[in-house]
Amino acid sequence: MSRGTKLSLDLGASWGEGWSVEEEKSSKTFTLLDPSAHRLVFQKEKRKGKIVTLVGPFSLTEEEAQKTLSVLKKSLACGGAYKEGWMEFQGDISPKVREHLEKLGFKFKK
Template identity: 80%
Template sequence: MSRGTKLTLDLGASWNEGWSMEEEKSSQPITLLDPFAHSLVFQKEKRRGKVVTLVGPFSLSDADAQKTLSSLKKSLACGGAYKEEWMEFQGEISSKVREQLEKLGFKFKNPKS
């Protein structure tokens, strides 16, 4: 195929024959909790050969979660993200994250080992 030509495929069905888009079914709405009402857990994953520490699930508004994440990233001097009620941190830093979150009033499901 030469450059500049487009390949078009027709699969035989059209939207006019009764097909319709199904709307995504939303999950249950998130109930917002105070920090002391959370019971957080840790998980470790390897992504591209590097360790990532996951902590969650958080029941916070997006603005509160981003604010908390930002303060944690500054105090821990690491990168991180907030995705689907979980905070992700670069590296194996679960003990440091636990200390910082306990200072903010968050509780954990597993006792400190």
């Protein structure tokens, strides 16, 4: 290429010739369940060297989940968060969490 000429990068079809990008809309149905219809599981993860206990998946509204999480955090004296249908608790406290959730009417897979 000599000095003064520009490199042309126009290859293939252009967007003006009828090409379009269609986004596929996901039709995930979110059903709300009462506590006795839940089948929860526990998972443990290590994040930054600390153990985190995950409980879920919950099928609750965001408001109900935050209320339940708030009650659990106060009774367990630990930190936690609600993300994407899972409740996260700081520490390895699965027996305590199970006990408190069973009192609230939730059920677990065996």
